[in-house]
Amino acid sequence: MPFAVYVLGLAVFAQGTSEFMLSGLISGIATDLNVSLAAAGLLTSAFAVGMVIGAPLMALASRTWPRRRALLLFLSVFIAVHVLGALTPGYGVLLATRFAGAVANAGFWAVALTTAVSLVPAQLKARATAVVVGGVTVACVVGVPAGAVLGERWGWRSAFWAVALVSVPAVLAVVRSIPGGRPDAESAPVPVRTELRVLTRPRLRRTLLTMALVQGATFCTFSYLEPLLTKETGLPAGWVPVALALFGVGSFLGVTVAGRFADLRPTALIAAGMTALALGWSTLALTAGSAPVALALILAQGAFAFGTGTALIARVLGQSPEAPTLAGAFCTTAFNLGATLGPWAGGLALDAGFGYRAPVWASGALMGCALITAGARRVRVRVRKSMY
Structure with missing residues (x-):
């Protein structure tokens, strides 16, 4: 595996810390800025919206x-908006910085994914994808819990400063390791219309929708994990970083497994992961009052969510070879459509007065929709065969 692929994973680690860290800071932000938990949760949605819009545009x-x-520009903007977010006294400005930072992050993701797979042979594309996505899982293991600790001791703003500082080494690593040539130095770039035409394929659209629903289920619970654990499970605030680290460890394990087997048996891996996620979220909703069970399920769900997500990304990249520029953007957009839908659905469930377990039930419902979407093609194929 080329060293440059690991450098991309390092940069994604810094950005992934920012994307996920609000799950451990949401109560502090709500209190400091005098907004509701649901409004604070929309900061995650704002980031996701920025990713959805930014991915295709920046690509x-x-x-x-x-x-x-391109990678250096996106990283520099990302650092700048986090400094501004750490300094702002108002919710509106913070919301805007989350959106702007996400646009830069989306551009980085879109370029990073296509760069990574272009640096390796075809049989290693899923593994290269896993290395890049693995940066997010390391962020869940180390960065996000560290952000929660910083937020608890010195306030949520300290976590924003930390993300800006951690991103600086990533800038230096990109300068030294990523090739400086143009992506299509030896041939004319694929026309934009040709790349966009790939989206007309029903199979690809179905994969992207499935990815969005799977990630929506993950973010729906993850965005409100801190209030779930402290107010429903009964754990003290000091356990929140531990739970986030468990989710990150599971995520790392899931990405590692997916990187090794997604190229060999992608359909079986995706089907098993989605089924486990649907059962896992429903079980967590039923057993959230038990701390040992809740912590064990958080670990398992992290593994299934990121393992399945990595396999789905590899499938999208494999289904869209004619879109070398936008393939990574398709993945980023689908991933973050889910990250927009999830916190919004969880916030609606909370505001409706269904309790702190409501987002977990919503995650189970989203996974049910994902299973139906993924199985739609097989059902149609079987119906057609039965007609002839």
């Missing part, structure tokens, strides 16, 4: 840039 804007230049 198209940077399609003829040298990859190193």
Whole structure:
């Protein structure tokens, strides 16, 4: 595996810490800025919306840039908006910085995914994808719990400062390790219309929708994990970083397994992971009052969520070879459509007065929709065969 692929994973670690860290800071932000928990949860949705919009736009804007230049620009903007977010006294400005930071993050993700798979042979594409996505899982293991600890001791703003500082080494690593040439130095770039036409394929659209629903289920519970654990499970606030670390450890294990087997048996891996997620979220909703069971399920759900997500990303990249620029953007958009839908659905459930377990039940419902979507093609194929 080229060292440059691991460098991309390092940069994703810094950005993944920012994307996920609000799950351990949501109560502190709500109190400090005098907003509701649901409003604070929308900061996660704002980040996801920025990723959804930014992924295709930034991928198209940077399609003829040298990859190193594009990655450095996106990282620099990401650092700047986190400094501004750490300094702002108002919720509105913080919401805007989350959106702007996400647009930069989306651009980085879109370029990073296509760069990673372009650096390896076809049989290693899933493993290269796993290395890049693995940066997010390391963020869940180390960065997100560390952010929760910083937020508990010195306030949520300290976590934003930490993300900005951690991103600086990633800038230096990109300068030294990523090739500086243009992505299509030896041939004309694929026309934008040709890349967009790939989206007309029903099979690809179904995979993207499935990915969005799976991630929506994950973010629906993850965004409100801190109030679930402290107010429903009964754990003290000091256990929240531990739970986040458990989720991160599970995520790392899931990505590692997916990286090794997604190229060999992708359908079986995706089907098993989605089924386990649906059962896991429903079980957590029923047993959230038991701390040992809740912590064990958090570990398991992290593994299934990121293992399944990695396999789905690899499948999208494999289904869209004619879209070398936008393939990564398709994945980023689908992933973050789910990250937008999830916190919104969880916030609606909370505001409706259904209790702190409501987002977990919503996660189970979203996974049910994902299973139906993923199985739709097989049902149609069987119906057609029975007709002839």
